[in-house]
Amino acid sequence: MVGATPENPDLWRLTLQHSPIGMALVGLDGRLLMVNRAMSEMLGYDVEELQQRGFQELTHVDDLDADLVQFDRALAGEIDSYRLRKRYLHADGHVAWGDLSVALVRGRDGRPLHFISQILDVTEQHEHEDRLRAATADVEHERQSLEAVFETVSVGLLLIGRDGRYERMNRRHQETMRLPFPDGHGGEAGQLGHVYHPDGKTLMAKEDMPSYRAAQGEEFDDYTYWVGDDPITRAAFSVSARQVRGPSGERLGAALAYQEITDLMRAMQVKDEFVSSVSHELRTPLTSVLGYLELLAENDKMPADAVAHVQVIRRNATRLQTLLSDLLQVGQVAEVSLQLQRADADLVAVAREAVEAARLYADQSGVGVELDVPHRLLTLVDAQRIRQVLDNLLSNAVKYSRAGGTVTVCLREAADGIVLEVSDTGMGIAADEIDQVFGRFFRGGEALRQQIPGTGLGLNIVSSIVAAHGGEVTVDSELGRGTTFRATLPHVTD
Incomplete structure (x- = not known):
């Protein structure tokens, strides 16, 4: 910069002192010849202190080396000016x-006179950039980690947009798509293919497809179905869905895990078939055994002690017959819907x-057993089946109650139908077992500990x-306080 020294030194000095940016005249040896207040405040030194120091x-x-x-x-004449971002040492050490x-x-003759330096304090900006870089690095690490998890888990993952279009799926889900959609998939929720209900026979309608339900805003867990046209090679899946929402709660789409x-x-099918087969095979000879036991018990020539023994055998055989009937009914329910014989x-x-x-x-x-019912309550039901419901609930209530306890059967009409309640003051059910009590063969932990008989x-x-x-x-239910089973039936009349 030739001839840059101002003609009016006072004007130059005023400009220097009142500039909001740190400014200094620097000698050829690096010493600060003149500094302004902004630079003094930036570095935490008095003006006089700074003028006794060099920029080094x-x-x-x-x-320092780069500067x-x-x-x-x-100084060598290679450049007239330069710019760089660097760190200064503040008076307090930071x-x-x-x-x-x-x-x-x-000067006019071209000889170097001094340097003019301007220093913009970018400490906050730099710290912000550091934080931003660190945050960006964290986000990228998180993205890469999620990407690795997304692609390596054995669960199929699918992301659907709010318009029902498939936005992304992992490799696992992509591989399983070939079975239900051998001709390819259009990438839209609800597309029909070789997708069957749990019975393995009924094709799913669009409204039943898990992708369509999720795209409509539903959330669900353990929704099971079969895929594949060939019963031998088809596969079964359990899918759960959750809605994806934005910061304000707006729905952005849905995520599904398969x-x-x-x-x-297949193991459950084999178990059901085995139970049903064994029950059928045992029922016929057991019926014959019970018939002959009946004849023996009615034989007047039987000694009294023998009759007592026969009665013990009959009671246990009858209990076994009840168990077989339960097993047969469970097998029938698994195969087809329960058939009802409705009547008034x-x-x-x-x-x-x-x-x-x-x-x-x-x-x-x-x-004790108490009954709380109206005078009469007519409806259209399978009375034998409802009696079976009451027998099972009463048997459980008594079995799991202590001596001195009470079982109450309550029957009433409500706005949503007929309510049948069986309550007891027994041992109760643990909170983490409530959702499992209606499962086949489930026995509660307390029942197992106390060795209370039952099949579940x-x-x-x-x-x-x-x-x-x-x-x-x-x-x-509440542990130690008792349990209430509540069946609500639609009120149907002719």
């Missing part, structure tokens, strides 16, 4: 970042009969019968 001792050691290289190049612009001033459960479903029935009469039948066992256990089929049968009537059964 104010510069961070890691940035000196440019400084020497300017680092201040400055955006430095330097111009060399020459877990293959073919082995589990007085549920009050059905409830009274069930309670009277349960009293003998209840009295032997020291448990009764409540599954109750649930099946109530569902076949178009109703719902729920349970409320």
Whole structure:
């Protein structure tokens, strides 16, 4: 910069002192000849202190070499100015970042006179950039980690946009798409293919497809189905769906996770077929055994002690027959929907009969049985099946109650149908077992610890019968306080 020295030194001095940017005149040896207030405030030194120092001792050691290289190049005539970002040492020891612009001033004869330096304090900006870089690095690490998880998990993952279009899927899900959609998939929720309900026979309608349900805003867990045209090679899946929402709660789409459960479903089928087959095979000889035991018990020539032994055999054989009937019914429910024989029935009469039948066992256990019913309640049901519901609920209530406890059967009409409740003051059910009580063969932990006999089929049968009537059964329970099973049936009349 030739002839840059102002003609009016006072004007130059005023400009220097009042500039909001740090400014300094720097000698050819690097000493600060003149500095302004902005630079003083930036570095934390008085103006007089700064004018006794050189830029070399104010510069961070890691940035000094880069500054000196440019400084020497300017003195050598290679460049007239330079700019760089560097660190300064603040008076209190912390680092201040400055955006430095330097111009060399020459005399009329071309000889270097001094440097003019401008320093913009960019400490906050640099710290912000550091934080931004760190945050960006964290986000990228998180993205890469999620990408690795997304592509390596054994679960199929699918992301659907709010318009129902497929936005992304992982490799696992892409591989499984070939079975239900051998001709390819259009990438839109609800596309039909070789997708079957859990019975393996009924094709799914568009409204039943998990992708369509999720695209419509539903959330669900463990939705099971079969895929594949060939029954031998088809696969079973369990899918769960959650909605993806933005910061304000707006729906952005849905995420679905697909877990293959073919082995589990086939094992359950084999188990059901085995149970059904064994039950059928045992029922015929057992019926014959019970018939001959009946004849033996009625034989007047039998000694009294022999008759007593026969009665013990009959009781156990009858119990075995009941178990086989339960197993057969569970197998039938698994294969087809439960068939009902509906007719007009007085549920009050059905409830009274069930309670009277349960009293003998209840009295032997020291448990009281109470009945809270209206005078009459007519509806269209399968009375034999409803009696089965009551028998199972009463048997459980008495079995899991302590001596001195009470079982109450309540029947009433409500706005949403007919409500049938069986309550007890027994041991109760643990909170983490409530959702499992209607599963086949499930036995609660407390029942197992106390070695209370049972098969774990009764409540599954109750649930099946109530569902076949178009109703719902729920349970409320508290450990040590008792349990209430509540079946709600639609009120149907001719």
